[in-house]
Amino acid sequence: MTVPPTGPLLSVEDLVVEHRTPGRPVVRAVAGASLRVAAGEVVGLVGESGCGKSTLARAVCGLHGAASGRILVGGHPVRPLGLRRRDPALTGVQMVFQDPYSSLNPRRRVGAQIADGLRTAGDTTTDPADLLERVGLPRAFASRHPHEFSGGQRQRIAVARALAARPSLLIGDEPISALDASAQAQVARLMRDLAVESGAGLLFISHDLSVVRLIADRIAVMYLGKIVETGPTAEVWADPRHPYTRGLLAAIPSPDGAGVLPAELPGDVPDPADPPAGCRFHPRCPLVMDACREREPDFGPVACWLHEVEPSPSS
Amino acid sequence: MTAGRKTAALTIEGLRVAIGGHDVLRGVDLTLEAGRVHGLAGESGSGKTMTGLAVLGLLPHGSRTSGRIEFAGRNLLETPVRELDEVRGAKIAMVFQDPATSLHPMLTVERQLTEHMRHHLGVGRKEARERAAGLLAKVRIPGPEEALKRYPHQFSGGMRQRIAVAVALACEPEVLIADEPTTALDVTVQAGILRLLRGLCDDLGLAVLLVTHDLGVMSAVADEVSVMKDGLVVETGPRGRVLREPRHPYTRSLLDALPVPPEEKSP
Ligand SMILES: Nc1ncnc2c1ncn2[C@@H]1O[C@H](COP(=O)(O)OP(=O)(O)OP(=O)(O)O)[C@@H](O)[C@H]1O
Ligand SMILES: Nc1ncnc2c1ncn2[C@@H]1O[C@H](COP(=O)(O)OP(=O)(O)OP(=O)(O)O)[C@@H](O)[C@H]1O
Ligand SMILES: [Mg+2]
Ligand SMILES: [Mg+2]
Numbered sequence: 001m002t003v004p005p006t007g008p009l010l011s012v013e014d015l016v017v018e019h020r021t022p023g024r025p026v027v028r029a030v031a032g033a034s035l036r037v038a039a040g041e042v043v044g045l046v047g048e049s050g051c052g053k054s055t056l057a058r059a060v061c062g063l064h065g066a067a068s069g070r071i072l073v074g075g076h077p078v079r080p081l082g083l084r085r086r087d088p089a090l091t092g093v094q095m096v097f098q099d100p101y102s103s104l105n106p107r108r109r110v111g112a113q114i115a116d117g118l119r120t121a122g123d124t125t126t127d128p129a130d131l132l133e134r135v136g137l138p139r140a141f142a143s144r145h146p147h148e149f150s151g152g153q154r155q156r157i158a159v160a161r162a163l164a165a166r167p168s169l170l171i172g173d174e175p176i177s178a179l180d181a182s183a184q185a186q187v188a189r190l191m192r193d194l195a196v197e198s199g200a201g202l203l204f205i206s207h208d209l210s211v212v213r214l215i216a217d218r219i220a221v222m223y224l225g226k227i228v229e230t231g232p233t234a235e236v237w238a239d240p241r242h243p244y245t246r247g248l249l250a251a252i253p254s255p256d257g258a259g260v261l262p263a264e265l266p267g268d269v270p271d272p273a274d275p276p277a278g279c280r281f282h283p284r285c286p287l288v289m290d291a292c293r294e295r296e297p298d299f300g301p302v303a304c305w306l307h308e309v310e311p312s313p314s315s
Numbered sequence: 316m317t318a319g320r321k322t323a324a325l326t327i328e329g330l331r332v333a334i335g336g337h338d339v340l341r342g343v344d345l346t347l348e349a350g351r352v353h354g355l356a357g358e359s360g361s362g363k364t365m366t367g368l369a370v371l372g373l374l375p376h377g378s379r380t381s382g383r384i385e386f387a388g389r390n391l392l393e394t395p396v397r398e399l400d401e402v403r404g405a406k407i408a409m410v411f412q413d414p415a416t417s418l419h420p421m422l423t424v425e426r427q428l429t430e431h432m433r434h435h436l437g438v439g440r441k442e443a444r445e446r447a448a449g450l451l452a453k454v455r456i457p458g459p460e461e462a463l464k465r466y467p468h469q470f471s472g473g474m475r476q477r478i479a480v481a482v483a484l485a486c487e488p489e490v491l492i493a494d495e496p497t498t499a500l501d502v503t504v505q506a507g508i509l510r511l512l513r514g515l516c517d518d519l520g521l522a523v524l525l526v527t528h529d530l531g532v533m534s535a536v537a538d539e540v541s542v543m544k545d546g547l548v549v550e551t552g553p554r555g556r557v558l559r560e561p562r563h564p565y566t567r568s569l570l571d572a573l574p575v576p577p578e579e580k581s582p
Contacts, residue, residue, distance in 0.1 A: 150364060207499065268457060
């Protein structure tokens with residue numbers, strides 16, 4: 001066991017994940033993505049619907065194999081889950097799935113399911129109802145089954161169960177998308193506190209940019225299988241540099257009551273089975289140059305030819 | 316704007332629902348008008364989904380209901396199941412909060428889109444297929460022709476949600492109940508779906524009940540806004556008024572709870 005104390009908790013290196021269906025073109029859902037989460041850090045992963053966020057998260061949990069590249073958790077490589085074997089790299093990893101039904105067993109009472117999580121952590125004293133309370137639900141809900149809950153209640157239960165296991169790496173895939181603003185802030189802070197206080201890492205996938213802004217230390221922006229921009233949350237927010245990030249932040253609808261429909265990105269949502277040549281964003285980019293059509297910008301923290309070395313002062 | 320001719324497309328009056336002796340809805344009133352989007356916000360567990368399910372006659376087994384849900388001159392709560400089947404899907408469609416409820420896991424996307432069309436609209440196989448591909452393009456699914464042959468699990472969460480929207484729109488309904496239809500979408504794709512819904516209201520007179528907890532979404536498309544708490548509608552009014560000058564304390568607390576960006580807090 002050689003866990004480098006300084007290395008990142010999660011390290012995804014040039015990961016490629018493909019979905020193969022007989023008779024269909026290969027879908028390269030993750031096409032060379034790199035990402036790190038340090039202990040005690042919250043990383044927000046955002047990006048277009050269908051760009052590969054869930055595929056990446058599932059690969060980290062060993063639910064999809066990598067076509068190439070590496071995933072290290074606590075310095076140990078993650079391999080796809082076998083039927084019986086549980087990869088030692090994955091003890092300590094918990095995931096809240098995008099669809100809360102996949103995280104919860106429909107036939108068991110939610111209290112029993114939270115108790116499973118507590119048992120994973122070797123915790124024999126905490127009452128499952130305590131965790132329900134922490135995510136803002138009545139204690140009495142412990143004796144109910146998942147189908148007896150509303151969408152937002154079910155998401156909170158899935159979060160409670162994952163937190164009960166005291167993971168060292170928690171991955172939340174849209175874990176609180178059905179909650180209203182005040183419940184979101186409460187549960188998001190709870191997840192953040194877990195990470196910061198216990199030194200766990202949190203990879204938080206969300207379309208709700210205001211929540212990401214609230215809890216993430218760093219943001220990673222994904223577009224068509226690649227991470228196109230990363231940086232400290234406040235910096236990316238104040239000065240988004242990739243044209244996709246700019247388009248994304250500009251489309252957040254404002255709750256001002258004015259009835260203004262936000263702008264869509266120009267052009268069609270791309271197909272990962274048939275990605276454009278050169279920079280993957282170039283057909284939709286308002287700032288496209290000749291180089292963008294020919295070569296893929298394969299560098300960070302901003303994968304864009306406009307930001308290759310230093311932003312050029314002209315335009 | 317074709318909203319002028321008939322106004323109330325669907326009226327809910329004093330709707331009460333109890334499940335297993337527990338009062339889930341305690342007298343809900345809501346009016347949907349042709350060509351307008353009625354936004355419904357409210358606390359998690361306040362009964363938004365149950366209100367939508369009641370309209371479609373899809374409440375959980377053992378639910379007891381009272382009140383009226385009036386559509387095309389009849390009370391849907393008292394309509395026999397066989398007649399309800401002609402309304403459901405064809406005249407009133409629903410996008411379920413959980414896309415898994417909208418989509419059958421074992422059927423191709425093409426079958427899910429065309430089967431209702433062929434049954435309710437009586438269109439032929441070829442035309443149904445063309446319409447289906449057109450609908451997928453409208454909900455921003457890349458490669459619509461090829462996507463028709465795939466199964467739900469081969470799409471991302473947000474794509475499934477958009478396919479569920481396409482399925483609901485397939486039979487050109489008069490009333491659409493959309494329960495959190497954009498929670499799995501990033502804001503740019505979400506903008507596309509909101510524009511699509513707005514366009515259907517403005518051009519075809521569709522009446523929409525849009526359940527959303529996202530007050531930005533609400534502000535972008537809703538004409539009227541209602542807010543629910545504990546099985547009751549606590550406030551209803553025009554969008555601008557409810558979002559700018561909320562009257563009920565709960566609405567005010569929702570607006571106050573919007574996350575305050577870090578630099579606007581004291582440094
Ligand atoms: N099958 C069921 N049996 C008993 N109670 C139920 C059942 N389904 C839902 N409930 C309860 O009914 C209430 C209303 O649920 P509903 O799903 O309408 O909430 P909602 O407003 O849609 O919430 P959310 O925003 O979280 O989706 C909730 O308190 C829920 O716990
Ligand atoms: N089992 C599968 N077979 C084939 N293609 C798949 C499969 N699962 C996902 N895909 C495709 O892979 C791509 C990425 O999907 P993924 O679920 O990772 O996206 P996502 O970023 O999580 O999107 P969302 O925000 O909508 O949830 C999509 O184009 C999707 O259609
Ligand atoms: Mg996803
Ligand atoms: Mg609901």
